Amino acid sequence: MxxxxxxxxxxxxxxxxxxxxxxxxxxxxxxxAGVWIEIVxxxxxxxxxxxxxxxHIIQAHEEGWLRVKSVETRKGLRxxxxxxxxxxxxxxxxxxxxxxxxxGFALTDDEEAQNTAKEMGIxxxxxxxxxxxxxxxxxxxxxxxxxxxxxxxxxKGL
Numbered sequence: 001m002x003x004x005x006x007x008x009x010x011x012x013x014x015x016x017x018x019x020x021x022x023x024x025x026x027x028x029x030x031x032x033a034g035v036w037i038e039i040v041x042x043x044x045x046x047x048x049x050x051x052x053x054x055x056h057i058i059q060a061h062e063e064g065w066l067r068v069k070s071v072e073t074r075k076g077l078r079x080x081x082x083x084x085x086x087x088x089x090x091x092x093x094x095x096x097x098x099x100x101x102x103x104g105f106a107l108t109d110d111e112e113a114q115n116t117a118k119e120m121g122i123x124x125x126x127x128x129x130x131x132x133x134x135x136x137x138x139x140x141x142x143x144x145x146x147x148x149x150x151x152x153x154x155x156k157g158l
Contacts, residue, residue: 001026001027001028001094001103001104002026002027002029002101002103002104003022003026003028003029003030003032003103003104003105003106003107004030004031004032004094004098004101004105004106004107005022005028005029005030005031005035005094005106005107005108006032006035006090006094006104006106006107006108006109006110006113007035007038007039007090008108008109008110008127008158009022009108009127009130010022010029010031010039010057010066010105011051011053011057012053012054012103012127012153012156012157012158013037013053013056013127013130014052014054014055014056015051015053015153015156016050016149016152016153016156017056017136018139018149019053019056019057019060019096020060020062021130021131021133021134021139022027022107022130022132023060023063023065023066024137024139025049025062025133025134025137025139026104027065027132028065028066028067029060029065029066029067029107030067030068030069030097030101030103031061031066031067031068031069032068032069032070032071032090032093032094032097033068033069033070034089034090034093035090035094036151037070037094038090039054039057040054040057040058040119040130042054043058052146056060058125063066066122069097069101071093071096071097071100072100073100075099076096076097076100077102079095079096079099079120080092080096081095083095083116086112086116087112087113087116088110088113091108091110091112091116092139092154094106094107094108094113094121095113095116095117095122098117098122099120099122099127103121105122105124105125106123106124106125107124107125107127107130108124108125108126109124109126109127109158114126127153127158128150130142131146131149131150132146134146140154
């Protein structure tokens with residue numbers, strides 16, 4: 001199954017060194033080109049400090065299971081234009097690419113993107129749902145580990 005992800009799930013799973021959950025749970029992850037540009041900005045702009053999540057995200061991209069893609073079809077571009085006044089550019093790209101690629105769902109922690117996706121018949125998952133999927137798949141051993149990971153993500157800014 002394929003999922004299209006916004007930055008938040010990638011960043012916080014990267015910070016927890018659990019980005020591999022996405023590969024193990026969903027297989028291929030697509031990241032919109034605009035979201036990718038924002039994620040790798042610390043490298044492209046040669047920041048002095050690189051965020052702790054970035055090496056994990058770049059490694060996933062190099063391994064090939066995290067792919068960067070632009071919205072390309074007429075339908076996808078039309079959806080993107082329609083969503084521009086309602087959502088941020090990254091969130092709009094996530095929804096348009098989820099439709100365009102027929103991905104199983106979108107990964108986003110933006111409430112407006114969640115609501116818009118549901119209105120458009122697109123499944124969307126919150127960060128907490130990714131952790132729940134990992135718990136159900138046995139990647140997280142028990143509810144205490146789930147709670148610890150969630151607490152740690154909150155401490156890191158989620």
